[in-house]
Amino acid sequence: MSTPVSAAATGLAEPAGVAARARALTKAYGSGETTVLALDSVDVDIARGRFTAVMGPSGSGKSTLMHLLAGLDTVSAGQVWLGDTEITGLKEKELTQLRRDRIGFMFQSFNLIPTLNALENITLPMDIAGQRPDREWLDYVIETLGLRDRLKHRPAQLSGGQQQRVACARALASRPELIFADEPTGNLDSRAGLEVLGFLRDAVDKLEQTVVMVTHDPGAAAHADLVLFLADGRIVDEMPRPTAESVLERLKRFDVIHAQPPHAQPPRGRAETDGDQGVSGAGGVQDAGIDSKPDRD
Numbered sequence: 586m587s588t589p590v591s592a593a594a595t596g597l598a599e600p601a602g603v604a605a606r607a608r609a610l611t612k613a614y615g616s617g618e619t620t621v622l623a624l625d626s627v628d629v630d631i632a633r634g635r636f637t638a639v640m641g642p643s644g645s646g647k648s649t650l651m652h653l654l655a656g657l658d659t660v661s662a663g664q665v666w667l668g669d670t671e672i673t674g675l676k677e678k679e680l681t682q683l684r685r686d687r688i689g690f691m692f693q694s695f696n697l698i699p700t701l702n703a704l705e706n707i708t709l710p711m712d713i714a715g716q717r718p719d720r721e722w723l724d725y726v727i728e729t730l731g732l733r734d735r736l737k738h739r740p741a742q743l744s745g746g747q748q749q750r751v752a753c754a755r756a757l758a759s760r761p762e763l764i765f766a767d768e769p770t771g772n773l774d775s776r777a778g779l780e781v782l783g784f785l786r787d788a789v790d791k792l793e794q795t796v797v798m799v800t801h802d803p804g805a806a807a808h809a810d811l812v813l814f815l816a817d818g819r820i821v822d823e824m825p826r827p828t829a830e831s832v833l834e835r836l837k838r839f840d841v842i843h844a845q846p847p848h849a850q851p852p853r854g855r856a857e858t859d860g861d862q863g864v865s866g867a868g869g870v871q872d873a874g875i876d877s878k879p880d881r882d
C-alpha cells in the first residue's frame with residue numbers, strides 16, 4: 586500500500602481534519618479479459634477546509650475517484666470514509682441521507698432534469714430532502730453565477746456554459762460541507778470559468794467548505810491548495826501551492842516520459858510519488874488531449 590497523500594506532508598498548514606479518506610480504494614469495471622482497473626489501491630486523505638485539484642490523463646480514474654469518495658458508486662475493494670463515517674458498507678438509505686446532507690456534486694455531464702427549469706433544477710436536491718433553501722445564500726449563488734435572468738429556462742434553452750453554471754449552483758445551493766466538482770470549468774468561457782473558480786475558492790476561504798475539483802487546466806488547478814496527479818488509476822504525484830506554471834511544468838514531465846521510447850522509460854513502480862509510472866503507452870498526457878496551455882491567468 587502506498588503512503589496516503591496527506592496535507593500534513595505537503596508543507597501546507599495543518600488542516601482542520603480530514604473531510605474524506607480512502608484506503609486501498611480499488612475499482613474494476615467489467616470482468617475477465619475486458620477488465621479495466623480504473624482505480625488501483627489508492628490511499629488518499631482530503632483535508633478539511635482545503636481546495637484540492639485532481640489532474641491526470643483522460644481515463645486515469647479521476648471521475649471514478651470522485652464518484653467513489655462521494656459514495657455515488659460501489660467500490661471493488663478498499664474503504665472510504667466521509668469524516669469519521671465509513672461509507673463503504675452503509676445501506677443505500679443511510680448513504681443517500683449522508684450524501685444529501687453533506688455533499689454537493691458537480692458532474693462532468695451536468696445531469697440536469699430536462700423538464701425542470703433552471704431554478705427548479707438548482708433547488709431539486711433540497712426539495713427532495715424537504716429542506717428549505719436559505720434565500721439569501723441562494724440569491725448570492727444565483728447572482729454570482731450570473732443566472733438571474735435564466736431561472737425560468739429549461740436546460741435545452743440554455744447554452745452549455747449556462748447549464749454548467751446551473752449544475753454548479755445546484756451543488757452549492759444547500760451549502761454542503763464537501764463539494765466535488767468534475768471539470769466544472771470545462772465548458773465555460775474564461776470569464777465564467779474564473780467566476781466558478783473564485784466561487785469555489787471563496788467556499789473554502791470564507792465558508793470553510795472543502796472542495797475537490799477535477800480539471801485539465803493548469804490555470805484552474807492553480808486556484809487549489811494542493812494538486813493530486815493521477816495516472817493509470819494511481820496517485821503518482823502531488824503538488825502543494827500550485828501555480829499555473831508549476832503545474833504546466835509538471836504536466837510536461839508526463840509528456841517527456843510519454844515521448845521516450847519504451848526501453849528508455851524507468852521501471853514501473855520505482856517510486857510512488859515521482860510521477861514516472863503509469864504514463865506509458867496509450868492514455869498518456871498528450872494522447873489524452875490534456876490542454877497543457879493555460880487558457881487563463
Ligand SMILES: Nc1ncnc2c1ncn2[C@@H]1O[C@H](COP(=O)(O)OP(=O)(O)OP(=O)(O)O)[C@@H](O)[C@H]1O
Pocket residue numbers: 614615621622623641642643644645646647648649650693
Ligand atoms: N461504467 C464504466 N464501465 C466500464 N469502464 C468504465 C466505466 N466508467 C469508467 N470506465 C473506465 O475506467 C477508466 C477511468 O475512467 P474515468 O471516467 O474515471 O476517467 P477520467 O480520468 O475521469 O477521464 P476523463 O478525463 O476523460 O474524464 C477508463 O478507462 C474508463 O474507460
Ligand SMILES: [Mg+2]
Pocket residue numbers: 647648649693767
Ligand atoms: Mg472524468
